[in-house]
Amino acid sequence: MYIVLKDNTLPCDIKKLTDLIEAKNLGTIVIEDLGKVKVGVLGNKKSISKDEIESMEFVEKIVDITKPYKFASRDFKVEDTIIDVNGVKIGGDNFVLMAGPCSVENEEMIFEIAKEVKRFGGQFLRGGAFKPRTSPYDFQGLGEEGLKYMRAAADKYDLQVVTEVMDSKDIELIAKYSDVMQVGARNMQNFSLLKELGSCGKPVLLKRGMSATIRDLLMAAEYIIAFGNREVILCERGIRTFETMTRNTVDINGIALIKEKSHLPIIIDASHGTGRRSLVVPVTLASIIAGADGAMVEVHSNPNCAISDGEQSLNFEEFEELCKKLKKVLVLRKELKA
Numbered sequence: 001m002y003i004v005l006k007d008n009t010l011p012c013d014i015k016k017l018t019d020l021i022e023a024k025n026l027g028t029i030v031i032e033d034l035g036k037v038k039v040g041v042l043g044n045k046k047s048i049s050k051d052e053i054e055s056m057e058f059v060e061k062i063v064d065i066t067k068p069y070k071f072a073s074r075d076f077k078v079e080d081t082i083i084d085v086n087g088v089k090i091g092g093d094n095f096v097l098m099a100g101p102c103s104v105e106n107e108e109m110i111f112e113i114a115k116e117v118k119r120f121g122g123q124f125l126r127g128g129a130f131k132p133r134t135s136p137y138d139f140q141g142l143g144e145e146g147l148k149y150m151r152a153a154a155d156k157y158d159l160q161v162v163t164e165v166m167d168s169k170d171i172e173l174i175a176k177y178s179d180v181m182q183v184g185a186r187n188m189q190n191f192s193l194l195k196e197l198g199s200c201g202k203p204v205l206l207k208r209g210m211s212a213t214i215r216d217l218l219m220a221a222e223y224i225i226a227f228g229n230r231e232v233i234l235c236e237r238g239i240r241t242f243e244t245m246t247r248n249t250v251d252i253n254g255i256a257l258i259k260e261k262s263h264l265p266i267i268i269d270a271s272h273g274t275g276r277r278s279l280v281v282p283v284t285l286a287s288i289i290a291g292a293d294g295a296m297v298e299v300h301s302n303p304n305c306a307i308s309d310g311e312q313s314l315n316f317e318e319f320e321e322l323c324k325k326l327k328k329v330l331v332l333r334k335e336l337k338a
Helices: 011-022 050-054 107-119 144-156 168-177 191-197 214-226 252-261 270-274 277-290 316-337
Strands: 002-005 027-033 036-042 059-063 083-085 088-090 096-100 124-126 160-164 180-183 204-207 232-236 266-268 294-298
Touching (some): 050 059, 107 124, 160 168, 191 214, 204 214, 214 252, 232 252, 270 277, 277 294, 277 316
Parallel strands (some): 096 124, 160 180, 204 232, 232 266
Antiparallel strands (some): 002 036
């Protein structure tokens, strides 16, 4: 449930309310939405008296949320959540581009790619330092060495870093180098990891699991929010279906539906969604029209020689072409919204 406060409620009254709730071993989320201050109540609400809350003169009403993904839903927050990452805004009318290699292979390559990402308008450098691989014999990433390379390249070209965390024991290390913590598809329902990320102090990019429903994705986001972190970015990266000609099936209608159901921003990763270089541009553009707040794209200086996922990575010329088309599609989307 959440509590709507009357206009011009004083900060000391808000604190009085949150102290009362937290004294019952419950959590609180305080937001401003549509000009109203709302206080969300996290936990088993049987321990709190609604009558006691409603008797407070600054309380306007109490609202029960029927959806299982309570605080990720628009039932709680109607306005889009906008996440500010060192001045780069994600959500609302903003568009963000995240690009880089599947894996950080060496220092020279990540600097070269970061330069091109910045040149064509990207704001985030993406890349894997700890790699979840299907085979235990495949390249597993450079670990902290790769994180250092990414951070240095991003700092040189004024980019933000997004990279994957696979294990809760690595959160502190990765948070030293990354601006956004990515949860990969395989870990979307790793609830112990999600709980820890609730207190990591960094925005979290949550990728949809390979067999996850939209409800599953929103419930995973709810875990992060419920444990203290409201800065969650969703990512559609394709789901497994009976189709075998592509790596996954991108759920474009899911993007539009999530924009209806949730206030959280959502981006598209057509590289993993399709697994085919030729499909990355058209599927990314289609997802933008559907409402995606950003795109994540795998880019490599020489995809044919990439250690991992070269078949779905764009070269620099293809990335430049995507960026040119993105600008046109964003103009079109703005016109369609008008």
